[in-house]
Amino acid sequence: MKLRIKFTKHGPVKFIGHLDIMRYFQKANRRAQLDVKYTGGYSPHQVMSFAAPLGVGLESNGEYMDIEVNSLTSCEDVRDRLNKAGVPGIRIVSVKVLPESAGNAMASVAAASYTIRFREGCEPPFDVDCAIKKFLSQEQIPVIKETKKGVREVDLRKGIYEMRTCENSIYLMVDASSCGNIKPQQVIRALYEQNGCSLDDFSLLITREETYTVDATGEKTEWIPLDFVGTDTPEDIE
Amino acid sequence: MSQLALSDEILLKVEKPARYIGNEVNAQIKQKSEVDVRFAMCFPDVYEIGMSHLGIQILYDMFNSMEGVWCERVYSPWLDLDAIMREEKIPLFALESQDPIKNFDWLGITLQYEMCYTNILQILDLAQIPLLSADRGDDFTYPIVIGGGPCSYNPEPIADFFDLFYIGEGETRYEELINLYRQCRDAHLSRREFLRRAAKVPGIYAPSFYEVRYHPDGTIASFEPTEEGIPATIVKEIERNVTDTYYPMKPVVPYIKVTQDRVVLEIQRGCIRGCRFCQAGQLYRPVRERDVETLKKYALEMLKSTGQEEITLSSLSSSDYSKLPELIDYLMEECQKQHVNISLPSLRIDAFSLDVMSKVQDVKKSSLTFAPEAGSQRLRNVINKGLTEEAILQGSTLAFLGGWTRVKLYFMLGLPTETPEDIRGIAELCNKIAATFFEVVPKDQRVNGKVQIVASTSFFVPKPFTPFQWASQCTKEEFLEKAYFTRNAISEQLNQKSIKYNWHEADASVLEGVLARGDRRLSEVLLKVYQKGCFYDAWSEYYKHDVWMQTIKECGLSVEFYTHRERSLDEILPWDFIDCGVSKAYLKREWEKAKQEQISENCKLKCQGCGAARFGTGICREHFQADGEE
Numbered sequence: 131m132k133l134r135i136k137f138t139k140h141g142p143v144k145f146i147g148h149l150d151i152m153r154y155f156q157k158a159n160r161r162a163q164l165d166v167k168y169t170g171g172y173s174p175h176q177v178m179s180f181a182a183p184l185g186v187g188l189e190s191n192g193e194y195m196d197i198e199v200n201s202l203t204s205c206e207d208v209r210d211r212l213n214k215a216g217v218p219g220i221r222i223v224s225v226k227v228l229p230e231s232a233g234n235a236m237a238s239v240a241a242a243s244y245t246i247r248f249r250e251g252c253e254p255p256f257d258v259d260c261a262i263k264k265f266l267s268q269e270q271i272p273v274i275k276e277t278k279k280g281v282r283e284v285d286l287r288k289g290i291y292e293m294r295t296c297e298n299s300i301y302l303m304v305d306a307s308s309c310g311n312i313k314p315q316q317v318i319r320a321l322y323e324q325n326g327c328s329l330d331d332f333s334l335l336i337t338r339e340e341t342y343t344v345d346a347t348g349e350k351t352e353w354i355p356l357d358f359v360g361t362d363t364p365e366d367i368e
Numbered sequence: 369m370s371q372l373a374l375s376d377e378i379l380l381k382v383e384k385p386a387r388y389i390g391n392e393v394n395a396q397i398k399q400k401s402e403v404d405v406r407f408a409m410c411f412p413d414v415y416e417i418g419m420s421h422l423g424i425q426i427l428y429d430m431f432n433s434m435e436g437v438w439c440e441r442v443y444s445p446w447l448d449l450d451a452i453m454r455e456e457k458i459p460l461f462a463l464e465s466q467d468p469i470k471n472f473d474w475l476g477i478t479l480q481y482e483m484c485y486t487n488i489l490q491i492l493d494l495a496q497i498p499l500l501s502a503d504r505g506d507d508f509t510y511p512i513v514i515g516g517g518p519c520s521y522n523p524e525p526i527a528d529f530f531d532l533f534y535i536g537e538g539e540t541r542y543e544e545l546i547n548l549y550r551q552c553r554d555a556h557l558s559r560r561e562f563l564r565r566a567a568k569v570p571g572i573y574a575p576s577f578y579e580v581r582y583h584p585d586g587t588i589a590s591f592e593p594t595e596e597g598i599p600a601t602i603v604k605e606i607e608r609n610v611t612d613t614y615y616p617m618k619p620v621v622p623y624i625k626v627t628q629d630r631v632v633l634e635i636q637r638g639c640i641r642g643c644r645f646c647q648a649g650q651l652y653r654p655v656r657e658r659d660v661e662t663l664k665k666y667a668l669e670m671l672k673s674t675g676q677e678e679i680t681l682s683s684l685s686s687s688d689y690s691k692l693p694e695l696i697d698y699l700m701e702e703c704q705k706q707h708v709n710i711s712l713p714s715l716r717i718d719a720f721s722l723d724v725m726s727k728v729q730d731v732k733k734s735s736l737t738f739a740p741e742a743g744s745q746r747l748r749n750v751i752n753k754g755l756t757e758e759a760i761l762q763g764s765t766l767a768f769l770g771g772w773t774r775v776k777l778y779f780m781l782g783l784p785t786e787t788p789e790d791i792r793g794i795a796e797l798c799n800k801i802a803a804t805f806f807e808v809v810p811k812d813q814r815v816n817g818k819v820q821i822v823a824s825t826s827f828f829v830p831k832p833f834t835p836f837q838w839a840s841q842c843t844k845e846e847f848l849e850k851a852y853f854t855r856n857a858i859s860e861q862l863n864q865k866s867i868k869y870n871w872h873e874a875d876a877s878v879l880e881g882v883l884a885r886g887d888r889r890l891s892e893v894l895l896k897v898y899q900k901g902c903f904y905d906a907w908s909e910y911y912k913h914d915v916w917m918q919t920i921k922e923c924g925l926s927v928e929f930y931t932h933r934e935r936s937l938d939e940i941l942p943w944d945f946i947d948c949g950v951s952k953a954y955l956k957r958e959w960e961k962a963k964q965e966q967i968s969e970n971c972k973l974k975c976q977g978c979g980a981a982r983f984g985t986g987i988c989r990e991h992f993q994a995d996g997e998e
Contacts, residue, residue, distance in 0.1 A: 142372055145385040146623045157393070157621060157675030160706075172730045174707045175677075187380050215675070217393055332377050 132228040133197050133208065134235065134360045139190045143219035148183035154220070155195060161215035164208060167198040179234035181341050181356055182242055182306045185313065192242075192340035194356045196228065196235040205362050226360025238343040241291055241353055242306035244314045245337045247299040252333035256325040259295045265321050266293060273320050286312060286320055291353075293317070303353075306341065373461035373468075374449075382448045386623045387415035390463035393621040394673065396432045396439070397464055403438040405546055406472040407431050408462045408511065410442045411480070412487035413906060418443040419620070420628030422682060423517065424478055427538045429616035434543060440464040441620075442475075444487045445494065447904065453494050460494035469495040473549065475511040477530075479519030482883035483876060483906035485526055488515075489898040492529065499895065501531045501576060506558045512549065520573075521604075521651055522832040522943040525883050527575035528891035531563055535946055536571045536605030537637075539613050545569055567598050571605035574598075578945070580888050586929055588887065588940040603947040604651070608985040610637055611659040615666060618673040630678035630711060631670045633663055635695065639684035640971035640987060642978075644752045644962050645741070645780065647831035648684055650950050653978060655971060656986035660691035664698050671708060679703065680711040687716035688972075696724055714739070717763030722770050732815060735774035735822075736767050742783055743793025749965045750785050752958075757797060761804055768805050774820045775801055781850040781871070782828040782842035784962065791850060795857035795867075798823050802863035821863075824870045825854060827877040831884050832943040833950065835958035841881045841931040847874040875913040879905070881931040882920070887942040893923050951979035 139151075146154065156176055159166050168174040181194035202208070205225040212222045232238070248254065254261075265271070271286040289305035289312045304312040315331050322329040342353040372379070372389055379385040409428055411418030418424065424441070431439030440462035445453060453460065459468040469475055475497070477488055492499050497510050504510045515523060516534040523533045534541065545566060552562035567574035577598045581589040593600055607613050619631070638655035639648065667679060679699065683689060696710075703710050710728045714737050715721035725734065740755050742748045748755065764775060779794050798821050805819035827847045830836045842850070851871040858869050883890065896919045897912075904910040920927055935941065937956060944952070954977060961968060968976050971987045981988035 142389040142391050143623075145379050145389055147386075150386065150623045150625075153625070154623060156677060160675035160677070161393075161672070163672075168707045172728070173709055176707075186385070187376065215393075217391060219391065332380060 131199050131202055131364060132230070132232065132234075133199055133202070133205070134226045134228050134232075134357050135195045135197065135208075135212070135222055136224040136226075136355075136357045137193045137195070138221045138223060139184065139193055139219060140221075141189075141219040143217060144187055144189050147186050148180070151184075151220075152178065152180060154217075155197075158212055158215050158220075159197065162208070162211035164197070164211065165199050165201045167200055179236050181235040182239045182311070184338060188336045188338060190338040192338055192355065194235045194341055202227070202364060224357050226357045226362065227364050228360045232359050235356060236308070238356060238359070239306050239308070239341055240344045241303055241342040243292070243301065243303040243339045243342070245296070245299050245301055245339055246314055246318060247335040247337075249333055249335060252330070254322065254325070255327060258300065261321055261325050262293055262295060262300070265324060266290065271320055273316060275316075286317060290317060301339075303342075371466065373458070373466040378449070378452055378456075378458075382452070383446060384415075384624055387443070387446065388449065388463070390441075390466065392623060393675075394618040395441075395464055395620050396428070398432070398438040400438075400465070403436050405437045405474070405550065406467075407437060407439040407474040407476060407546075408442050408469045408472045409439055410475060410477045410491055412444050412477055412484045412491050413904075414446055415443045415622075416624065416626040419622050419626040421478065421480065422628075422632050422634060423538070425616045425619050425632075426614055427476070427542070428620070429618075430539060430542065430614040433614065434546065437546060438464075442469060442491070444490055444904070447910070450490065450494065459496045460491065470497050470510060472511045473508070473553070474546075475513045477513065477515050479515050479517040479523075479526075481906060482519060482525075482880050483911075485883060485894055486898045486903040486905050488526060488529060489894065490903045493898075499898075500528050502528070504531070504559065506560055508553050508559060508562075512559075512562070518648065518651060521647075521946055521948055522884065522886070523573065523575065524580075524888045524942040525886040525890035526894065527888050528895075530575060531559075532566055533573040533575070534571060534605070535573055535602050535948075537607045538605075539607040540605045541569055541571050545572065564595070564598070570603065573602045573946070575888075580942075582889075586925075588942060591940060591942075591945050601945055601947050604949055606949065606983050606985070607637070607656075608983065610656045611662050617666070617669045619670060621674045621676070628680075629676075630680050631667065631674060631676045632680055632682050633667055633670075634658065634682045635663060635686060635689045635692075636683045638986060640688055641685055641754065642752055642958075642968055642970060642976065643741070644750070644835040644958055645783065645828060645831075646684075647834050650833045650955075650978075651948055652684065653949050653971075653980035654983060654986035654988040655688070657689060657691075660695050663695060667699060668702065671706065677707070678709040678711050681713050683713070686713045687721065688970075693720060700724070700727060717760075717767060719766060722763075722766055722772075726770055731771040732773075734772070735776050735820075736763070736772055737776045737778070738763070739778040740797065741778065741780050742786075742790060743779060743795070743797055744790040746965055747783060747786060747790040747793070749967050750962045751783055752962070752967050754967070754970065757800070760797065761800060764801050764804050765808050768809050768819070771815065773805070773815050773818070775822070777801075777821065777823045779823065779825045780828040781825045781854065782847055784828075784836055784839045785965075786850075788853060791853050792857045794823060794825070794854055795861050798858060798867045799861035799863050802861075802866040805866075806863075819866050821867045822870065823854075823858065823867060824872075825851065826872045827874055829877055829881045829884055832941065833946075833948045833955070835955050835962055837885070837941065837955065838935040838937060838939075838959060840934040841878075843928075843932055844874045844878050847877060873908060876905070876908065876911055878927060878931060879911075879913070879916055882927055885942070886930055889923070889925060893919050893925065896923065949978075949980045949983065954978045 166176045177198040179196040208225045209222045272283050275284045289310050292303035319329045341356050345352045345354045431437050442462050498504050512531050514532040515530045520533045563574045566572050567577050579594050580591050583589045636657040638652040640655050741753045830839045
């Protein structure tokens with residue numbers, strides 16, 4: 131049985147990288163004494179899948195991890211036990227049972243939304259509202275992307291699904307799929323450059339708000355949070 | 369915890385920021401209003417190394433179990449953060465509270481290897497605590513800086529930087545020491561008066577109350593307390609009952625991968641073997657086993673509280689633990705149920721260990737390890753290493769038949785009395801093991817068709833409180849010559865293609881030798897090399913050999929004096945004021961027997977009268993009881 135676990139990441143643990151978060155949960159699952167399914171062999175490991183990796187320094191309200199279990203008390207019990215076994219900065223907000231047909235967390239990711247704030251004294255020296263309107267009016271936003279293979283040009287525009295100001299911050303929803311993933315810093319950097327400014331990544335305080343998958347079952351394609359796929363009890367699936 | 373000591377800007381700039389944020393599972397947080405003694409426990413190396421050390425975990429658990437005491441951890445900031453902290457004058461902080469160390473009551477530093485000595489100065493410097501004990505004033509403004517661990521058995525090279533040293537096992541005297549501190553502080557006595565009283569607590573050495581005089585040739589003329597009532601000899605402290613004492617049931621679980629990333633079960637303390645080069649084998653006498661039922665309970669409890677996916681056993685010689693089969697059978701059964709890996713320590717290779725290894729490891733991927741330490745039986749007798757060629761070849765035969773094809777061998781070069789013949793023995797032994805493989809494994813059953821023998825040599829550094837404490841250490845040139853000789857001897861072997869040879873760098877072994885048997889005059893050298901930018905000497909990429917050699921000269925001292933010179937038996941050695949449990953008479957006997965190529969039986973077979981029996985515990989007590997029954 132597959133479970134999808136939604137968690138938040140705040141405070142000092144934002145400095146824990148993605149691979150270490152995976153290691154954290156391997157141990158947390160054991161401390162919580164969940165009946166997790168293991169692979170065989172000399173070094174058995176837990177069957178786990180994480181949605182989109184979160185960069186070091188970013189906080190989140192919408193992280194996801196899938197695990198496979200052999201048995202289940204209840205979703206609430208799993209949530210409570212994991213919270214008891216965990217550190218304060220990592221909170222489990224929901225546990226859902228996934229239908230057998232559901233793809234794993236990593237493969238399901240299509241988009242992610244972010245709130246971007248500016249550190250005190252690092253606010254942009256231009257009218258953000260205006261700049262975003264102009265920014266989005268372009269058909270293409272070419273940026274240079276450095277990869278292991280070299281430098282290439284990519285277009286950001288088609289991967290920006292939503293971008294607007296919201297009080298003193300910017301709300302951003304972008305492509306987070308494995309083939310078109312966009313980092314929020316890339317978008318803000320392009321916005322700055324278009325306004326003749328350079329961006330120090332450190333100016334930004336970024337929180338990922340939610341991670342989405344595509345729901346193609348209805349009449350029109352919709353973004354839905356990853357945990358909308360699951361249900362609260364195994365019976366609901368049958 | 370509310371606030372980190374380092375800003376986001378810094379944490380985003382440095383490598384592995386998780387080293388500095390604390391907040392790990394099982395880290396101990398206490399209310400500041402409920403504690404009156406703050407203790408910072410330091411391992412002066414990077415987080416991943418320090419977090420792997422069992423001793424600190426035991427003491428961390430012990431201190432935090434004391435009412436009113438909050439013990440926190442601190443490690444050496446890596447070079448990137450070190451530079452930022454100096455630049456921005458950020459005081460070194462403890463991980464749990466993120467508060468500056470300089471405001472603590474105590475700074476305890478564990479001394480696990482000589483090459484970390486400059487990192488002690490880095491810690492003090494970043495903490496903004498005066499480097500020299502003498503500069504710390506006469507009140508309790510600065511923490512009391514105390515050292516402990518194996519290197520405190522010759523604390524003299526670092527004596528000037530410490531207020532106190534704790535000689536021996538930490539479980540016994542800290543509570544008394546902390547209470548004494550409380551009394552003196554609360555009665556507004558002077559720092560000096562506290563140190564004076566502390567110097568009278570058993571096991572505690574306060575270097576500022578002792579004076580060393582030297583002969584013109586540099587050897588020690590006298591080593592004496594400067595005041596009446598300060599003990600002339602410090603007897604090591606020992607935990608007599610290792611079962612009924614502190615053990616961390618909730619070890620801290622690091623976020624990042626550390627060197628020893630698993631539950632560690634210390635099954636016994638001490639070793640029965642008496643290898644003559646081994647310092648730990650003398651320091652931790654007598655061997656004391658932990659009760660097997662207690663260990664089983666500890667294992668389950670720690671796995672549960674940490675969620676670790678691997679467990680290992682710790683001791684100097686696990687094969688000698690009397691209940692090993694019972695313990696391993698139990699762990700194998702429990703661990704399989706819980707999907708926990710067992711990482712086996714180096715066991716003596718025999719039918720039992722091979723059977724266990726085949727159950728918990730992938731035979732095709734794992735390798736066997738032997739530590740003959742010397743290439744010939746003659747030299748193995750000199751060092752009292754009881755491993756015979758016959759046992760190695762028998763173990764190899766069993767292993768090859770069981771499917772293993774990789775063998776690792778550890779040797780030392782530069783052992784006392786070593787001849788070219790002994791070194792050639794290393795090559796010949798490797799060759800014989802390879803030949804055994806081709807002999808016992810039929811061609812069609814050979815995995816990958818070949819056998820892989822990896823021989824590694826380290827350079828022998830004589831250590832205090834071993835029978836070799838008087839011996840001459842080889843020079844760098846001699847070391848390298850021996851390594852080349854070994855390489856050539858291996859290349860002359862019939863099966864040379866199956867043998868790979870690695871050797872250590874010689875530079876660091878020279879310095880290790882200086883510091884290991886050094887005296888108080890080396891404190892000045894340490895201070896100077898540190899001021900010239902030396903630290904992280906244990907990391908070969910940062911070790912600046914030339915700066916060290918130059919500075920030793922500048923201070924009017926010589927490497928030759930500390931390393932190459934053979935000491936006479938009546939010389940006062942810098943560590944003679946410490947009584948580590950084994951007597952000097954015994955060490956002399958062993959040194960004589962070594963020169964005569966005579967072995968000494970292990971403690972289980974026959975008591976060698978080393979002197980540790982006076983502690984009335986462990987194997988000595990078993991002997992005593994057995995004798996009584998006769």
